[in-house]
Amino acid sequence: MSERRNVLTPEALAMMDAIARTGSFAAAARELGKVPSALTYSVRQLEDALDVLLFDRRSRQARLTAAGEELLHEGRRLLQEMDAVANRVKRVASGWETQISIAVDSILSSLTVFELCEAFYALNPPHGPGTRLRLRSEVLAGTWETLVSGVADLALGVSGEHTPPAGIKMELLGELHMVYVVAPHHPLASAPEPLTDAALVHHRAVAVADSAQRLTPITVNLLPGQDVLTVPSVGSKLEAVLRGLGGGFLPESLVREHVQVGRLVRKEVLRMNQAGRLYYAWRASPDGSAGRSRARLGLALQWWLEQLERPATRAALLQRHSGWQPGLLG
Known part of the structure; x- marks a missing residue:
């Protein structure tokens, strides 16, 4: 057992990560500043100690076996935990975190996020x-x-469907009003209102892909049998709708100027008007004792939470998708 533990070093786990990411021993060796034969030797040592095959030798590429996939997955988790421990130690010494990771839903105002930065x-x-x-x-x-898995320290724009586990705190960000829009040359632009599901189902919808890797992805406002163009972000969805590639629900504040100048047409729909509550959430101390005082949080996370307590900041994140607004952080 001690031999197995001794070979599972941070260097070995980082080596596995590099080989998997780059797809070959040669590319991983270049990234790590080693020769390929050194990596091959290290992998064989790892396999001998664990008594498993980590790579499929029949493949010309560095293809992981099932055991290799498991080691890679757990190894990445362990490396993240090691970084988190170092981060906490640094925070205890100085009060400021070495790094803070913030997950931002693409539906929020990136302008406001960068002003906060x-x-x-x-x-x-x-x-x-x-x-x-x-x-x-x-x-x-x-x-x-990203928050519950430990990848992020702070998450902006989470839905209220989630029940926070121990060590996670959540506060209301606000309500986001959604409207259905199409391009002026889209067939639905001249269709009688309100649009019914029977009318919408015959036209392509533009949807943003849920970025969850393990949790069940959320699907919103898609009808059975409807053609769907899936895009990676809210900004991409807006571009697709502007080009007439489909219709979709978008934040009213995001499309307001486009509607005013005639680049988009807002259409009333028969289904319930979309207004969703969004929240921000953060990782508290492991025992959950930080509560509202937050005294045990790092100074960087405390600063971000203080900004989010301001109504002007929360409103800007939800509504200000264009233009500069003075006094946001005043």
Whole structure:
């Protein structure tokens, strides 16, 4: 048992990750600054100690066996945990996290997110407070998944369908009003209102793919048998609708200017008007004792939560999809 434990070093796990990501021993060796034969030898040592085959030798590429896939999956998790431990130790020493990861649903205002980043770095110009920011663009259940899986420290734009587990805190961000829009040259632009499901089902819908990898993906406003164009982000969905590739529900604040100048046509639909509540959530201390005081959180996460307590910041995240608004962080 001790021999198996001794071979499962961070270096060995990082080597497995590099081979899987790059697809070959040669490419992984270049990334790690080693020769391919050294990686081959290290893999064989790992296989001998674990008494398993990690790679399919019949394949010319570095194809993992089922055992190799499991080691890769668990190894990545262990590496993340090691980084998290180092981060917590650093935070205890200085109060500021080494890194903070923020998952942002693509339906929110990216302008506002980057203004918050500017304000954060301005705390100690020109380099900021020493905490690296890592932004992740996610969609629907994927935003929540990154938080509960430990990938993100803060998630913006999660739905109220999720029940927070121990160690996760959640607060209301606000309501997002959704409207159905099509391009002026789309057949539905001149159709009588309100549009029924029987009318919508014969026309392509544009949908944003849920970025969740493990949780059940969320599907919204798609009808059985309806043709669907799936895109990776809300911005891509807007572009597709503007081009007449389909119709779809989008935030009213995002399409307002397009409707005003005639680039889009807003259509009333028979189904219930879309208005969804969105929340922001964060990882509290493991025992969940941070509560509202947040005294045990890192200073960087505390700063972001303080900004999110401001009604102007929450409103801007939900509504300000274009233009600059003075006084957001004043």
